[in-house]
Amino acid sequence: xxxxxxSFTVFTVLLSFMLFGVxxxxxxxxxxxxxxxxxxxxxxYGQMGWEGAQLVREFVPMEVLGRPVEFVLVDNKSDKVExxxxxxxxxxxxxxxxxxxxxxxxxxxxxxxxxxxxxxxxLGPSTTSPLATQGKEYVFRVxxxxxxxxxxxxxxxxxxLGARKAAVLFDIANDYCVTLGQYFKDSFEKQGGDIVVFTQxxxxxxxxxxxxxxxxxxxxxxxxxxxxxEEVGLILRQAKDLGLTQPILSADGVDVDEIWGLAGSSxxxxxxxxxxxxxxxxTDVGKKYISAYKEKHGGEVNSFGALAADCVLLVLDAIERAxxxxxxxxxxxxxxxxxLDVVTGNISIADNTAxxxxxxxxxxxxxxxxxxxVNP
Amino acid sequence: MxxxxxxxxxxxxxxxxxxxLVWVSDKFLDEYTMRVIRTGLIYIIAAISYNLINGIAGQxxxxxxxxxxxxxxxxxxxxxxxxQKKFVWFLKPLIWPxxxxxxxxxxxPLAIFFGGMAGALGALVVGFPTLRLRGDYLxxxxxxxxxxxxxxxxxxxxxxxxxxxxxxxxxxxxxxWCLAWAIITVxxxxxxANSSYGRAMKSIRDDEIAAESMGISIFKHKLLAFxxxxxxxxxxxxxxxxxxxxxxPSLFSFTMTFNLLIIIxxxxxxxxxxxxxxxxxxxxxxxxLRFVESPINxxxxxxxxxxxxxxxxxxxxxxxLMIFYRRGIFGEKELSxxxxxxxxxxxNHQGVKVCPGKTEHF
Numbered sequence: 001x002x003x004x005x006x007s008f009t010v011f012t013v014l015l016s017f018m019l020f021g022v023x024x025x026x027x028x029x030x031x032x033x034x035x036x037x038x039x040x041x042x043x044x045y046g047q048m049g050w051e052g053a054q055l056v057r058e059f060v061p062m063e064v065l066g067r068p069v070e071f072v073l074v075d076n077k078s079d080k081v082e083x084x085x086x087x088x089x090x091x092x093x094x095x096x097x098x099x100x101x102x103x104x105x106x107x108x109x110x111x112x113x114x115x116x117x118x119x120x121x122x123l124g125p126s127t128t129s130p131l132a133t134q135g136k137e138y139v140f141r142v143x144x145x146x147x148x149x150x151x152x153x154x155x156x157x158x159x160x161l162g163a164r165k166a167a168v169l170f171d172i173a174n175d176y177c178v179t180l181g182q183y184f185k186d187s188f189e190k191q192g193g194d195i196v197v198f199t200q201x202x203x204x205x206x207x208x209x210x211x212x213x214x215x216x217x218x219x220x221x222x223x224x225x226x227x228x229x230e231e232v233g234l235i236l237r238q239a240k241d242l243g244l245t246q247p248i249l250s251a252d253g254v255d256v257d258e259i260w261g262l263a264g265s266s267x268x269x270x271x272x273x274x275x276x277x278x279x280x281x282x283t284d285v286g287k288k289y290i291s292a293y294k295e296k297h298g299g300e301v302n303s304f305g306a307l308a309a310d311c312v313l314l315v316l317d318a319i320e321r322a323x324x325x326x327x328x329x330x331x332x333x334x335x336x337x338x339x340l341d342v343v344t345g346n347i348s349i350a351d352n353t354a355x356x357x358x359x360x361x362x363x364x365x366x367x368x369x370x371x372x373x374v375n376p
Numbered sequence: 377m378x379x380x381x382x383x384x385x386x387x388x389x390x391x392x393x394x395x396x397l398v399w400v401s402d403k404f405l406d407e408y409t410m411r412v413i414r415t416g417l418i419y420i421i422a423a424i425s426y427n428l429i430n431g432i433a434g435q436x437x438x439x440x441x442x443x444x445x446x447x448x449x450x451x452x453x454x455x456x457x458x459x460q461k462k463f464v465w466f467l468k469p470l471i472w473p474x475x476x477x478x479x480x481x482x483x484x485p486l487a488i489f490f491g492g493m494a495g496a497l498g499a500l501v502v503g504f505p506t507l508r509l510r511g512d513y514l515x516x517x518x519x520x521x522x523x524x525x526x527x528x529x530x531x532x533x534x535x536x537x538x539x540x541x542x543x544x545x546x547x548x549x550x551x552x553w554c555l556a557w558a559i560i561t562v563x564x565x566x567x568x569a570n571s572s573y574g575r576a577m578k579s580i581r582d583d584e585i586a587a588e589s590m591g592i593s594i595f596k597h598k599l600l601a602f603x604x605x606x607x608x609x610x611x612x613x614x615x616x617x618x619x620x621x622x623x624x625p626s627l628f629s630f631t632m633t634f635n636l637l638i639i640i641x642x643x644x645x646x647x648x649x650x651x652x653x654x655x656x657x658x659x660x661x662x663x664x665l666r667f668v669e670s671p672i673n674x675x676x677x678x679x680x681x682x683x684x685x686x687x688x689x690x691x692x693x694x695x696x697l698m699i700f701y702r703r704g705i706f707g708e709k710e711l712s713x714x715x716x717x718x719x720x721x722x723x724n725h726q727g728v729k730v731c732p733g734k735t736e737h738f
Contacts, residue, residue, distance in 0.1 A: 038683035041626070075669060075683040080627050084620045085411060085663055092408035106624050109543045113621045118407075131543050134463055173530050173625065175540040182467050202530070 029070035030325055032315055033096030035086045035111055035122075037103055040078030045103040045304050048256070049125055052289075052305025052343075053100065055296065056312045059288040064319045076102055076111075083107035087114045087122070097325045098123065098318075100311040103304060105129030105175055112139035120327040121334055123314065125307035126252075129175050133352045138331055141353045142310050143252075143275065144376075146176060150183035152358045152374050153224065153249055153273050158191045160372065161247055163221035167197035169211050169235065171227045174203055180226030180251055196220050201231065208235050212242050222246055228253045232270075233262025240266035247271060255303035260366065270363040271371065275303045276344040277359045279370040283341040285313065300368075303344070310342040310354070383713040391559070402551050410551055411619075416659035417554035418615045421561045422632075423639045423655035424648055425608030430637075431646035431708075432569050433601035434581025436515045438633055439502065440609045442522030445529060445628035446498045447491035447610025448617035452542045453535070454479050454487040455618065460544040468534045484548040488557065488614045495610020496603045498525070503602040507595060510584070522633065529625040541624025549618035557615060558652075561608050566648055566710075568604065577601050578646070642697060644704030649711040654704075665689055 034053065037046030050073060062069040072094045076083040083102050090096045091114070099115060099122040102108050108127040115122035116138045123140040124132055130147060133139045157163045166188050170181030185195050196218040199211045212235070215223060223239070223246050225232050232254050239248070250272040260267060276286065289309055293301045317340055318333035319325060337349040347354045357375040361368040402410060426440045453474045461470055461478065469475065479487050498521075506517040529536045536542070568574050576597045579587040588594050617623045639658050643650030665686040672679040697705065 039687070041629075073670075073681060073683075074666060075686075079631075080620055080622065080624070081415060081616070082662070085408070085415065088408040088411045089663065089666070092406045106541055106622075106626060109541065109622045110620045113543075113547070129540060130466065131464065131540060135460075135544070173539050175538070175624070178467070178533075178539050202527075 029068045030064060030319065031070050031072050031094060031096045032312070033090035033094055033099040034071055034073040034101050035076055035083060035090060035099055035107075036073065036101040037078040037107065038073070038075035040076075042078045042104055044256070044258075045126065046075070046078070046101065048302050048304035049101060049103050049308035051297065052293075052302075052308040053312050055289060055292050055305065056309045058292045058296070059285070060313070060316070064316055065323065065325070067325075069316065072096055076107055078104070078107070080107055080110040083111045084114055087111040091115070091118045091120050096120070097327050098315045098330055100125065100308060100315065103127070103308075105132045108132045108139070112136055115139065119331070121315075121318075121331040123311040123334075125311050126304055128252075129179060131175075136352070139352060140314075140334060140349065142314060142347075143307055143354060144356060144358060145353060146179035147183045148376070149251055149273050149358060150180045150226065151187045152360075153180075153226075153251065154184050154187035154191065154193075156271075156273075156360055156372070156374075157222045157224065157249055158188060158193050161222055161249075163193065163247075165194050165196045165218070165220040166222045166224055167199075167215040167218060167220040167246075168195060168224045168226070169197075169199050169201060169208070169215065170225075171203050171205075171231055172200040174228065176253065177227050181224070184224050184226065201227075201235075203228075203231070205231065206234065208238050209242065212239055212244065216242055216244055220246060223248045225249070226251045226253070229256045229259045229262065233259055233267075236263040236266040236270060249273075252303055257300040257302055260300070267363045268365075272361060274359045274361050274368070275307065275356070277361055277368065277370045277373075280345070280357070280359050280373045283343070283345060285341055286343045286345070289343045306343045310344055310347070313342045314340065314347075314349075382717075386713050386716075394555070398551055398555055412660060412663045414549065414551055414554045414619055415616075416656040417551075417558045418549075418612050418619065419636075419639065419655040419659045420558045420652050421608055421615070422612035423636055423643070423651040424561050424565050425605045425612065426633075426636045427640045427643070427646065427648065427651045428565055428568070428608075429601050429605040431640055431644070431651075432565075432574065432581065433577040433598060435507070435598055435601065436511060437518040437602070437605075438515050438630075438637075439518035439522040440605070440636055441628040441630060441632040442502075442518075442525035443495040443498050443606045443609035444613030444616070444632060445522075445525050445623075445625070446494040447488075447613035448623045448628060449529065449536055449542075450494040450610070451487050451491040451614030452545045452617050452623045454490060455484065455545055455548070456542060457544070457546070464540075464542055464544065465534070465537055467538070467540070470537075471534045474535070481546070481548055484546075484618070485553070488553070488611055488618075491614030492607040492611040495613065496607035498610075499603045499606025500599070503599050503606075507598040507602060519630075522630065526625045526629065536625070539625060541622055541627075543622040545617055545621045545623065547618060547621050549615045554615055554619075557611055561611070562648060562652060565604075565608075569648065573597060573600060581646075638694065640704075642694065642704055644706035644708060646708040647704065647706035647710055650704055650706030650709075653706075653711075661690070662686060 036049050074086040076086045090099055103126050105127045108124045116136050121138050125142050127141050128146045130145050133141050168181050171177035197215045232250055248270050252274055254272050255274050290301055318330050322329040322333035345356055347356045355376050357373050359373050360371040362371050429435050429437045458478050502521040530539050576592045580594055639654045640651050643654035668685040669681050669683055671681045
């Protein structure tokens with residue numbers, strides 16, 4: 001008896017959820033899907049992306065072709081199986097015209113395969129792996145690729161910093177870090193430099209003293225840390241404790257407000273390849289985005305949110321130019337994107353990848369200071 | 377009609393109905409639903425293989441994600457088309473012999489079989505030294521093994537492409553292959569569990585010393601359960617790789633083992649039908665429960681979507697079930713034809729038969 005009462009209650013609760021879960025819509029909106037890492041191992045990136053995308057609503061009218069635009073968010077739990085199911089759901093059930101996300105390349109590879117088959121454009125805000133778009137017509141990347149970024153980093157280290165000996169410490173468990181590390185090595189050696197230490201850590205490591213000691217003994221001119229902000233923050237602190245004074249170069253993975261707290265004062269002098277800087281030709285939407293961000297969330301803007309906002313602007317522009325909500329026409333319009341002003345600068349699309357310049361910034365007195373800009 | 381032939385007859389009818397059901401849903405349901413069903417079938421295979429070692433043989437292993445990864449990488453390496461192999465390994469070239477051939481579509485079942493063999497081989501290698509351990513020690517050893525597999529997958533770039541993973545695996549794991557492998561797994565495991573080997577495994581689970589004094593070779597039976605479990609885990613890993621067309625070390629992280637553990641504990645340790653039902657429900661519910669995360673509009677009240685609510689509902693169900701059904705939904709019982717016949721069958725049927733050593737029925 002007691003059991004049946006309890007199971008009855010559980011079922012009623014679930015049923016009422018289902019009945020009321022059906023939402024009703026007044027107009028006939030254009031739906032853009034978001035397949036993001038809101039929970040799970042890399043939840044931070046998905047949440048930043050969603051924040052950034054929603055911020056666009058504050059300064060851009062959410063209306064295209066006379067119809068309102070609606071965002072549909074599904075969480076992929078930072079998991080490949082979920083990312084595929086979520087993509088399938090967005091296309092089949094939610095009937096979206098384009099999908100933004102996942103943020104990470106691994107999940108995008110799984111999701112992109114389905115979008116390609118169903119011919120719905122899918123845009124990765126920060127999917128820097130070359131594998132993400134390889135052989136795909138409907139998968140887009142709204143940032144530069146890892147090989148390109150690593151090459152710029154290596155050039156900057158060799159030419160501008162005058163380094164001849166470099167050490168690389170990368171995270172072997174992250175595709176992003178592995179590609180950057182490998183391409184930095186190739187590119188730096190090609191220019192005539194010497195990689196004296198090429199060592200690795202693994203995501204979640206807390207202690208880097210073994211690797212840092214090896215680097216200290218080799219005495220390189222520059223240290224390249226192509227890792228996510230969690231690791232970089234810890235490495236910077238431990239490097240300072242060990243007395244390493246070489247310039248440290250990192251990549252766009254550190255463009256997150258949290259890095260300042262994680263690294264503390266040891267962040268001073270950290271240089272990294274980034275997507276944007278106020279002094280490097282900021283667009284009008286970019287300015288609006290920054291002020292809206294500071295008003296709403298406070299703190300420093302991050303590149304992940306800004307890149308997701310870029311995706312929204314790109315899709316809206318493509319729908320406008322296509323004059324239709326047919327995903328195939330939107331894809332064609334996306335591929336033809338030319339000189340569009342988005343949050344992180346002015347971009348065009350070539351080979352399904354945003355062509356954009358790399359900015360090099362340096363941490364100084366609690367701020368990112370502009371160092372140089374490299375155009376593609 | 378004798379009892380046995382009646383059951384065989386019912387089984388055949390059941391399989392035919394199942395096949396027609398699948399054929400009809402393949403024709404009329406959308407791809408999203410079919411994808412979720414395929415995921416569910418793959419979870420069934422993985423859950424049964426895990427239940428064989430944990431529930432039936434009673435050895436607490438924490439390594440199925442490692443075996444699944446072995447199967448997955450095997451299938452990916454065998455099935456990936458040659459031109460795709462050139463693109464994917466752009467950091468370091470792929471080693472021989474995998475760089476010189478790839479299976480065509482017709483050999484897909486063979487590739488899945490090899491995936492299973494990779495899992496079985498892994499189980500043999502890890503089981504041989506570790507199955508002399510008991511309880512927590514075995515759990516730690518198998519956990520260590522699965523971690524080693526993940527670390528190897530990250531570091532052996534010229535085989536696994538490291539953290540970048542392999543992409544472009546052909547999606548041949550359609551509903552029929554998933555169903556066929558799920559049925560093979562269920563039938564094989566059920567027959568194994570009801571054979572003398574299975575009874576020996578259960579006796580080891582219930583009391584190792586008593587089993588040994590009855591003359592049962594403990595090590596041999598544990599190893600058998602472990603290797604069969606490794607085989608089907610490899611099969612499920614291979615099918616999953618083909619379903620989502622990509623594999624990387626993070627696909628088979630420890631979360632996978634954790635999910636499977638939830639499934640078999642919920643379904644009942646030692647109950648194959650329990651694993652089937654909860655594994656399928658787990659996959660379906662993870663998608664079905666998405667509505668609790670979407671914004672809810674109740675006219676005047678608007679509730680914005682909260683991500684992660686699905687997991688909250690799951691946890692709630694888990695707590696409730698563990699309070700009221702401590703031994704899982706099915707306990708050690710099976711949903712069998714005997715039970716079905718005794719409930720709905722003719723009056724002259726014998727009803728519940730409790731044979732010594734056989735699983736008890738409802």
